[in-house]
Amino acid sequence: MDLHANVHEETVIxxxxxxxxxxxxxxxxxxxxxxxxxxxxxxAFRFGITVLNTPGTVDADYRGELCVLLINLGDEDYIxxxxxxxxQLVIARVEMDNLVETDELPESIRGDGGYGSTx
Numbered sequence: 001m002d003l004h005a006n007v008h009e010e011t012v013i014x015x016x017x018x019x020x021x022x023x024x025x026x027x028x029x030x031x032x033x034x035x036x037x038x039x040x041x042x043x044a045f046r047f048g049i050t051v052l053n054t055p056g057t058v059d060a061d062y063r064g065e066l067c068v069l070l071i072n073l074g075d076e077d078y079i080x081x082x083x084x085x086x087x088q089l090v091i092a093r094v095e096m097d098n099l100v101e102t103d104e105l106p107e108s109i110r111g112d113g114g115y116g117s118t119x
Contacts, residue, residue, distance in 0.1 A: 003037065003068060003087040011080045018052050018071040021086055029060040029091070036090045037068055043086070048074025051087055 005011070006024030013019045029035060037056035043049040052071040068087045072078050080086065 001089050002040075002085045003066065003089050005080045005082060005084045005086050007080060007082050009082075013049065013070055013072040013078045013080060015048075015072050015074055015077055018069060019080070021068045021070055021080055023066045023068060023086075025066045026063060027058070027066065028063065029058070031060050032093060032096060033060055034058060034092055034094045035066075036092060037066070038088045038090060040085060040088060047076075047078050048072060049078055049086075055090075 003023045003025070006022045011019060011021065027035060035058035037051055037054070037058065039050040039054055049070055049072055052069045056069065058066060066089070070080070070086060
């Protein structure tokens with residue numbers, strides 16, 4: 001679903017700056033679900049506006065207002081107006097598990113190879 005800006009007056013995001021934009025929405029997710037805040041492709045392509053911590057995760061126990069952390073990677077300042085579509089929200093199931101502390105991990109083909117280790 002689209003998330004809309006719930007700003008009371010126009011908000012300028014200067015080039016290179018980031019701004020937290022309120023949406024006016026609160027949600028209650030069931031345990032085992034999360035909401036993911038994702039950028040809008042049109043804003044990213046046309047203006048360089050994207051969600052800084054994408055995807056932003058909203059946990060099932062969060063009850064506050066959803067806000068979107070936008071960053072302006074474009075060449076010009078960008079103005080956010082009330083009602084503008086600023087991001088998308090996806091609801092997804094998540095697996096919940098208990099981690100087990102250990103001193104040794106099982107072997108794998110990749111091993112401990114990090115960034116760029118697979119080609």
